[in-house]
Amino acid sequence: MSFAQACRKVSTLFQGIAIVSPATLGPHSRHTLINGGALQIADSFKANTTILSAECSKNSSYSFLAFRSGLWQGQFAPLAAKRTSVRKLSISSKIINNLIAKASPEANSEEETMAESSLDVNVGFIGAGQMAEAMARGFSKAGVVPASQQFATDPSEARREVFSSFGVTALQSNVEVAEKSDVIFLAVKPYVVKKVLEELQTTLTERHLIVSIAAGVTLEQLQAAAGKGARIVRVMPNTPCLVGETAAALSLGKHATEADGELVQKLFSAVGLVHVVPENLLDAVTGLSGSGPAYIFIAIEALADGGVAAGLPRDIALSLAAQTVKGAAEMVLQTGKHPGVLKDSVASPGGTTIAGLHELEKGGVRSTLINAVLAAAQRSKELSK
Structure with a gap:
């Protein structure tokens, strides 16, 4: 759907719309006249601006046609009337699409579809660190396992409180989590895994599926600690799970069934x-996608620093860098073309891009990234010994 079509649809579905941020909307808020309508804005907006339907009658002059169509995917700027300063907003197109869905007659069927996709399992997390939080929030947001069907424990009271804050039941012990869960995620440090599984041996039953995300702990080691017959799946996810963009790989233990694999998938x-990969490739997965987000964060930071050095304001440089990485990745995934082909399509003879690529080659960026993956993969192997 194009921006213009989206605007027309929202304008039809809503008599008016206001964009407000309760945290920042103060006494100095104003209305900016736009195309015969109005956009309610505050002096400043945070990144996560709340979008609400306006409290207005059918005769209200509020209009959704408030954003320049050429900026549909990124920074949005109100088309301000004379005598009114322009205020820049950052609104995700996903939020706008959600608005359309909520206003649409098909909204209820969409909610029903999400409910149908929910799995009839209870999921427990032993270890409530950042990775476990990413998965718990991700499963909940996707509607696959509601927070009400999730349980977690952690030695840290602060971490338990974090899980409680988004609806997960925080428990005091590993055994309690196992008793209430069908699928148990081991999200603890590798050196703790054996102790945890030995503690749970008398609690585990045929209904339990153990999913380990501990780097370097092999299926054989997990099986020995959990006991004979335990169904185990080993997974290497990464933290973009939190935003619904994980890159994961899994391997099945000898007692795990095809249904277990399908459930985890x-x-x-x-x-x-x-x-799904053979277990002997999971160390490589760890080095690439498991640790990979950190490599990309450095790349984004460096690109933004380059933008600042070239004269861009920090916020604009960072936004452009992150969106550039995201867009480039989507081109690889959606087109199926080799990155080298896509790279060549940008680098015109004697142009700016080839000059920049020359500097990257001089700096050894390729070999450095390869070595980073190999070093992380090697460390994963070392942890399994």
């Missing part, structure tokens, strides 16, 4: 991409 497919 469904969980992770709801929050990104997942591949």
